[in-house]
Amino acid sequence: xTSIRRAGSRGARWRTAAVLLLLSLxxxxxxxxxxxxxxxxxxxxxxxxxxxVGALLVKKLPTxxxxxxxxxxxxxxxxxxxxxxxxxxxxVPRVLDLALVDARVxxxxxxxxxxxxxxxxxxxxxxxxxxxxxxLGNMLPMTIxxxxxxxxxxxxxxxxxxxxxxxxxxxxxxxxxxxxAALWLLHVATRRTGNSATYPRDQDVVHAALRQPQxxx
Amino acid sequence: xxxTTLSALALALLGWWSAAWITQNFQAWTAEGARRLVVIxxxxxxxKVALTGPxxxxxxxxxxxSGAGRAxxxxxxxTRCPTVCTTLGSGFQQLQHALAKETTDGVxxxxxxFDPTHxxxxxxxxxxxxxxxxxxxxxxxxxxxxxxxxxxxxxxxVVVIDDGRGGYDHxxxxxxxxxxxxxxxxxxxxxxxxxLNYARSIAQQGASE
Numbered sequence: 513x514t515s516i517r518r519a520g521s522r523g524a525r526w527r528t529a530a531v532l533l534l535l536s537l538x539x540x541x542x543x544x545x546x547x548x549x550x551x552x553x554x555x556x557x558x559x560x561x562x563x564x565v566g567a568l569l570v571k572k573l574p575t576x577x578x579x580x581x582x583x584x585x586x587x588x589x590x591x592x593x594x595x596x597x598x599x600x601x602x603x604v605p606r607v608l609d610l611a612l613v614d615a616r617v618x619x620x621x622x623x624x625x626x627x628x629x630x631x632x633x634x635x636x637x638x639x640x641x642x643x644x645x646x647x648l649g650n651m652l653p654m655t656i657x658x659x660x661x662x663x664x665x666x667x668x669x670x671x672x673x674x675x676x677x678x679x680x681x682x683x684x685x686x687x688x689x690x691x692x693a694a695l696w697l698l699h700v701a702t703r704r705t706g707n708s709a710t711y712p713r714d715q716d717v718v719h720a721a722l723r724q725p726q727x728x729x
Numbered sequence: 730x731x732x733t734t735l736s737a738l739a740l741a742l743l744g745w746w747s748a749a750w751i752t753q754n755f756q757a758w759t760a761e762g763a764r765r766l767v768v769i770x771x772x773x774x775x776x777k778v779a780l781t782g783p784x785x786x787x788x789x790x791x792x793x794x795s796g797a798g799r800a801x802x803x804x805x806x807x808t809r810c811p812t813v814c815t816t817l818g819s820g821f822q823q824l825q826h827a828l829a830k831e832t833t834d835g836v837x838x839x840x841x842x843f844d845p846t847h848x849x850x851x852x853x854x855x856x857x858x859x860x861x862x863x864x865x866x867x868x869x870x871x872x873x874x875x876x877x878x879x880x881x882x883x884x885x886x887v888v889v890i891d892d893g894r895g896g897y898d899h900x901x902x903x904x905x906x907x908x909x910x911x912x913x914x915x916x917x918x919x920x921x922x923x924x925l926n927y928a929r930s931i932a933q934q935g936a937s938e
Contacts, residue, residue, distance in 0.1 A: 586733040593737045597744030604751050609760035609888075620747075669759050671888035671900045 531568045538562055539622070551673035552681040554608055556688075559625055566629030578634070588635025592647045595628035595635075599651065603658050605669035612672050641700060648696055652689045659685030761900050764886045765915040772911040776880045780841070782853045782870030790881075791910040793868075798835040798936030799908035800928040804918070805887050805899060807844035808856040813901040813918065818860045820903070820921050825866050827925060834865065835932035836925070842871035843882060843889050843899070885912055908935040 537543055538561050547558040570578075585591050601607065602621060610617040639647065661669070663682030668675050749755060757763040778790040785793070794801050802824060806814040821838050828836055840856070842848040848856075848871050856862075857869045872878045882889065885904060892898040903916040903924040913931065916924040 584732045584736045586730055589733050590736045590740060594740040594744075597740060597748075601744060601748050601751060604748070605759045606751055606757065606763055610751070668898070668900075671760050671886075672890060674890065674893060674898055676893075 527568070528572060531565055534561060535565045535569070538565065548612060551608060551670055551677045552684060554611075554673075555603075555681055556684055559602070562622060562625035563629030563632070566626035566631075567633035569626075570630035570633055582634065582638070585635060585638065587643050588637070588639035589643060591631035591635030592639055592643060595631040596647060596651055598624045598628040600654060603654070609670050609672050644696070648693065652693050655685050655689040659683065659689065760886070760888075761902075764900075765902075768912055768915055772907070772913045773884055775906070775910045775912070776877070776884050778877045778881050779873040780868075780870040781850070781873040782868065783850065783857055784864045785868055785870045787873055788870070793839075794906050794908070794910040796908050796935075797938065798833070798932050799837070800835060800932035800935065801837045801839050801906045802924055802928050803839045803841060803904040803906055803912075804901065805843050805882075805885075805889075805904075806840050806856075806901075807842050807897055807899075808848050808852045809844075810896060812896075813899070816918050817901055818856075820918055821862075821867060822860050823921055824925055825861075825863060828866055829863070833932075833936075835936065836928045838862075838867040840867070840869045841881075842869075843878060843887065844897070845871040845875050845878060905931070907931050 538547070538558060544558075547553045602624060607617065607621065611621050612618075636644070659682045661682070662678050662685065665678070668678060670678065752758055753763050753766050757766050775790050775794065780788045780790055780793065802821075804817045804821065806817055808814075817840075821840060824838055828834075828838075840862075842853065842856075853869050853871065857864070857867075860867075862869055872881065881887075887900060889897050889899045901918045903918060903920065904912055905914040905916070905924055905928050907913050908931075914924075914927055916927070
């Protein structure tokens with residue numbers, strides 16, 4: 513592990529620099545105003561970018577901290593519960609309006625997005641299929657409900673954003689939820705066939721290893 | 730697993746608490762809903778603003794609103810507005826019609842333009858003529874100093890944005906202000922009857938105090 517890290521250390525340093533650059537870019541007042549000037553960009557550019565930054569930076573933390581944290585995160589449950597709640601709260605229309613006028617809400621929103629990205633990264637693989645299904649089973653229908661609401665509402669749900677912007681975001685949220693569901697199902701399907709193919713082989717290896725010493729004497 | 734259960738529960742509580750904070754205890758999901766809810770419990774005093782318009786020369790807004798037995802229904806408009814302000818305009822016309830039958834003149838109407846650059850004296854006068862505004866009931870004005878506008882809009886959480894077609898989108902509503910110059914209730918622009926009854930009742934209350 514350490515040798516791999518050392519070998520790729522220059523690349524890793526470049527990657528870290530790129531992530532930090534993305535972070536400072538997203539926090540730059542001009543860029544923030546730009547991404548927050550449209551409801552669609554606010555939710556579909558700023559939200560994912562900050563989550564991505566959180567997800568990429570969290571692995572740079574000392575391994576000891578991470579393994580310590582993971583003892584509180586069995587099956588990724590804590591991380592997935594936390595990010596599901598954070599993302600649900602951040603989808604409330606009032607948050608988008610408040611973030612523009614209340615600096616406290618803006619800071620909390622930015623931190624929560626980074627933390628949600630980090631928590632997802634630390635928890636997703638640990639979660640396994642059942643917990644993942646539970647997470648997506650909550651998040652994706654909720655996203656579709658929110659998307660439908662944004663798309664169908666004749667009134668603006670945010671005072672600071674236009675109706676056409678809101679409707680475009682609504683449609684995009686529905687599409688994203690459906691694509692995410694499809695990708696996950698595809699992933700599950702391919703992993704399953706992969707497992708059934710490798711599982712007997714692993715077992716054979718184990719059996720062979722167990723049998724061998726008995727044959728020896 | 731105990732540690733995971735505890736930390737997940739702690740996060741669930743934090744999530745619940747922040748959702749309750751954002752939604753005013755799960756009563757308001759939009760900024761507009763929250764604005765209307767909060768003002769009921771915490772009336773908003775008008776900031777210092779000088780108004781100008783037909784029949785109003787450098788009127789201080791607070792002074793204009795104040796008086797025992799007074800109440801005012803206020804809307805924010807811009808005179809070129811083709812959409813929501815025509816709803817407001819015809820709504821105010823109906824309110825004026827209803828008020829004309831009254832013997833007291835406690836309840837008044839005030840339309841404030843948030844576009845002082847375009848809405849000069851003649852535009853405002855034209856708007857008044859278009860909607861047959863009776864100057865004794867319905868004043869039409871804008872801020873005298875453009876730099877006082879933001880303070881007024883911010884205090885009442887009136888949000889004005891570019892509509893992408895050369896005009897504005899804004900959270901149109903009927904704002905009821907009492908005789909002490911405080912915003913006390915906000916109604917939908919279609920809730921004319923409710924707004925009028927509420928304004929009448931606080932005007933009566935103010936008169937008997």
